[in-house]
Amino acid sequence: MTHPPADGRPLDLAIRAIDKAFGSVQVLRGLSLDIPDGQFVTLLGPSGCGKTTLLRIIAGFEAPDRGTVTLGAVDLLALPAHKRPVNTVFQSYALFPHLRCEDNVAFGLRSRRIPEAELRPRVREAMETMRITEFARRYPHELSGGQRQRVALARALVNEPEVLLLDEPMSALDAKLRHEVQGELKRIQRKYQITFILVTHDQDEAIAVSDRILIMQDGGIAQDGTPEQVYERPVSRFVAEFMGSANLLPARCAGTPVAVCGFGELHLPAPATWSEGHLAIRPEDIEVRQAQPAVNGVAGRISERLFRGDHWELLVTLGDSSTLRITTEPDQHHSEGEAVWLELPPDDLLVLRD
Amino acid sequence: MSRLPRWIGWASWLGVVILYIPLLAVAILSFNSTRYGQQWGGFTLDWYAKMAANEAILSAAWNSLLLGVASTLIATVAGTLLAIGLHRTPWPRWFQRGSDLAINLPVVTPDIILAIALVGAFAVLREWSAVFKPGLVTLIIAHATFQISFVALVVGSRLATIGRDQVEAARDLYANTGQIWLRVLLPQLMPGIIAGALLAFTISLDDFVVSFFVSGPDSTTLPLLIYASVRRGVTPEIHALSTVIVAGTMLAIILTAWLQTRRDATPKD
Amino acid sequence: MAGRTLIVDGYLTTRPRLYGRGTLLILGAFLWMGVFLFAPLAGLAVLAFATRGEYGGVEWTFTWGNLVRLAGWDEFGFSWNHVQIVWRSLWLATVTTVLCLLIGFPMAFWIAAKPARWRGLLLALIMVPSCVNLVIRTYAWQQFLGAQMPAAWVAQHLGLVPEGSALYPTVAAVYLGMVSCMLPFTVLPLYTSVERLDWTLVEAARDLHAGRLRTFRHGILAQCMPGLLAATILTFIPSLGMFVISDMLGGAKFLLIGNLIQQQFGSMNDWPFGATAGLFLVLASLVALWGLRLVSERETPHARGRR
Structure with missing residues (x-):
């Protein structure tokens, strides 16, 4: 199950300067992107950011207004959807209701007129990989949501596509099942070693499965990086807010590595590029101290304390009555109402683009 | 909901009685051996035997069947293509609205208006070809004309339930246009086409008014025969015939309903 | 935009090609309906203003004469004949609709109150007769109302009809036939x-100590307005064009617009006047539709938005 391209070049996906508008709504704006062969990439963003449209352009269900999409040396845009070496797992799964599971899985191979003798073992293998062999003779309406999703995956993977597109495939599953499937997806991608492009609006899911996350905003890419980079070092306020957990601090800066916040001054590793903007700091990077620390110490009072199982979550109200969220080890004990010092280490303070 | 006043039940049974009692009366009379009048003269099956041997009745039954099958075939093909063409083409809005109106027109227009419109059309067309002289051909054309709408409506509503993602999924799985139709759309559309055809056939058998206006001397159908026999004086054979038709209609409906539930039932191995 | 590549269902195509394919698909049906339905219907509207030829043909001399005749004036002066026919048709359709609603509304409640598995069966029970040909059902009424049948026997002994006579042709027989013919189409939409009735609103009306009539009107009737409207339309408009039932159960003197049209296209051979009557029928139906819409809009403003 390897993909030696005929001319020996890797099957990298190259997306160049894609524009797409629906009527007067500009959905994608000059979007460019390179995805190396075999990478698990997630397009992450709120609804309306253009991620599904990008997926549909790669699959061949939409034509871009401008731009190119190539896979290795092949111009994908010149091919209709049924001639692209790309398969899709639809959000609705789009299983064929009149076909049994095994016939759903065999659909793509039969379209290409693969002989039954060759087709059967491939279908069986795909169903075994997805652990749906026992449902082979059932119809889609006799399956649960999770089982249907496995059929949809098997139906796509059995064709050995160069690229697998997944359009929010887990949005219909409950939380527990979603966790299971996330692990499964990772396992399958390793096994088949093909490019996976997943579209989702769930940041936890993106972090759990991806090699690389692309955060999309208004038809462009807001940040491109590993899950660690995107999670720990959001580059803009949008990314920080979307990823959710970081504390956002409005601040002013006058060309020196010192930022003025409502509750006091903070030292930065380098001067900010703006005069007024936002800083970010992750809850786990803030240290709680009994005495005033040497740099970037801020006084506050614990207003709320929540036990989260593996950590404590503290809400600390500062002098300007803004609030910081902090996580601490479970062995640290603080009480509500307690006055504390917080240390915001300069190296952990992120200067955000707005 | 449980505290319905008692008179509601009575009124409802009155409705059921009004619907069924005449049919029941004819069924009983069809077993009555009295030739003239309605005095009970003892049980007999003679009228059924006589009916089965009556040339006029048999030829009318044959005409009805021929008319139903031929017009249904035409209407099913034309109506299905119409529904597909309307639903799977990105027509401008005004065209879609106009088409909807056009399809619904025969459904809401009173029978008698359709009938006289067709009579007029055939009168004009007759100047031009003898094919349009009153007879089986005009009957088939007339029935197909209003059946097309019903087929198009039924097939169209079925087509609307097949999501765009089905076609996209098929396309994604390397199916070309022909394969999409043969392997995805038609199999899913089939129940709608069959339902549309059954409805069209029922409407054809049910029609009297349009047939009355456009039929000719050699194209008497069963309803026309019964209507004519009322004027000439009824024989108990007509009772037998009516009872057979009523029983046949009910059987067909029960059969259809049974097929429907069987189709809906989950197939298991 | 023409000629630009589009993707429809994953297939590269152009707008002209799509329209070409679509036109091919709908051409057959629309051509058929155009020749045999739309053009003739338009022709009918023109025919209504033409003149009857000397020997029954059509002369394309345009006149208001047919309308004037329908209103009662002909070459011999005014007669109530046509006015009576028009009035009788409207009255018959109205009374039939009211009777069907009076029986059909309780039936709708009766079915809805049954356990779910019975409901389908009862609905089928009510719909099945409507699939039996109208002529056969009307013929069955003739037999049921025949002189030697129990119904006639009772009427004869009560002195309602003379000894030995049948219960048809009579006006009452026409109403029986009409109600039994239209009832299924009243019950189904009701x-x-x-x-789908929201019974909490009925309970609420009761809690507010509304009388039975007020509870019915505000709690139930307002919610059933769309169904009531559909039932009225589906009963009234076909009733208006009926001619079989009046012909078979009402006798030669009980003429309706339907009979009038049939006569003009049949024995009288006066097509222009028949077309005028047909045009009147269509207009009356449209006026009825429009009037009912007005009523429903006045009755249901507060119910809007709940659906």
Whole structure:
């Protein structure tokens, strides 16, 4: 199950300067992107950011207004959807209701007129990989949501596509099942070693499965990086807010590595590029101290304390009555109402683009 | 909901009685051996035997069947293509609205208006070809004309339930246009086409008014025969015939309903 | 935009090609309907203003004469004949509709109150007769109302009809036939709206100590308005064009617009006047539709938005 391209070049996906508008709504704006062969990439963003449209352009269900999409040396845009070496797992799964599971899985191979003798073992293998062999003779309406999703995956993977597109495939599953499937997806991608492009609006899911996350905003890419980079070092306020957990601090800066916040001054590793903007700091990077620390110490009072199982979550109200969220080890004990010092280490303070 | 006043039940049974009692009366009379009048003269099956041997009745039954099958075939093909063409083409809005109106027109227009419109059309067309002289051909054309709408409506509503993602999924799985139709759309559309055809056939058998206006001397159908026999004086054979038709209609409906539930039932191995 | 590549269902195509394919698909049906339905219907509207030829043909001399005749004036002066026919048709359709609603509304509640598995069966029970040809059902009424049948026997002994005579042709027989013919089409739309009734509103009306009539009007009737409207339309408009039932159960003197049209296209051979009567029928139906819409809009403003 390897993909030696005929001319020996890797099957990298190259997306160049894609524009797409629906009527007067500009959905994608000059979007460019390179995805190396075999990478698990997630397009992450709120609804309306253009991620599904990008997926549909790669699959061949939409034509871009401008731009190119190539896979290795092949111009994908010149091919209709049924001639692209790309398969899709639809959000609705789009299983064929009149076909049994095994016939759903065999659909793509039969379209290409693969002989039954060759087709059967491939279908069986795909169903075994997805652990749906026992449902082979059932119809889609006799399956649960999770089982249907496995059929949809098997139906796509059995064709050995160069690229697998997944359009929010887990949005219909409950939380527990979603966790299971996330692990499964990772396992399958390793096994088949093909490019996976997943579209989702769930940041936890993106972090759990991806090699690389692309955060999309208004038809462009807001940040491109590993899950660690995107999670720990959001580059803009949008990314920080979307990823959710970081504390956002409005601040002013006058060309020196010192930022003025409502509750006091903070030292930065380098001067900010703006005069007024936002800083970010992750809850786990803030240290709680009994005495005033040497740099970037801020006084506050614990207003709320929540036990989260593996950590404590503290809400600390500062002098300007803004609030910081902090996580601490479970062995640290603080009480509500307690006055504390917080240390915001300069190296952990992120200067955000707005 | 449980505290319905008692008179509601009575009124409802009155409705059921009004619907069924005449049919029941004819069924009983069809077993009555009295030739003239309605005095009970003892049980007999003679009228059924006589009916089965009556040339006029048999030829009318044959005409009805021929008319139903031929017009249904035409209407099913034309109506299905119409529904597909309307639903799977990105027509401008005004065209879609106009088409909807056009399809619904025969459904809401009173029978008698359709009938006289067709009579007029055939009168004009007759100047031009003898094919349009009153007879089986005009009957088939007339029935197909209003059946097309019903087929198009039924097939169209079925087509609307097949999501765009089905076609996209098929396309994604390397199916070309022909394969999409043969392997995805038609199999899913089939129940709608069959339902549309059954409805069209029922409407054809049910029609009297349009047939009355456009039929000719050699194209008497069963309803026309019964209507004519009322004027000439009824024989108990007509009772037998009516009872057979009523029983046949009910059987067909029960059969259809049974097929429907069987189709809906989950197939298991 | 023409000629630009589009993707429809994953296939590269152009707008002209799509329209070409679509036109091919719908051409057959629309051509058929155009020749045999739309053009003739338009022709009918023109025919209504033409003149009857000397030997029964059509002369394309345009005149208001047919309308004037329908209103009662002909070459011999005014007669109530046509006015009576028009009035009788409207009255018959109205009374039939009211009777069907009076029986059909309780039936809708009756079915809706049954356990779910019975409802389908009862609905089928009510719809099945409507699939039996109208002529056969009307013929069955003739037999049921025949002189030697129990119904006639009772009427004869009560002195309602002379000894030995049947209960048809009579006006009452026409109403029986009409109600039994139209009832299924009244019950079905009523049932669909009764089934979706929100009973909490009925309870609320009762809690507010509304009388039975007020509870019915505000709690139930307002909610059933769409179904009531559909039932009225589906009963009234076909009743208006009926001619079989009046012909078979009402006798030669009980003429309706339907009979009038049939006569003009049949024995009288006066097509222009028949077309005028047909045009009147269509206009009356449209006026009825429009009037009912007005009523429903006045009755249901507060119910809007709940659906």
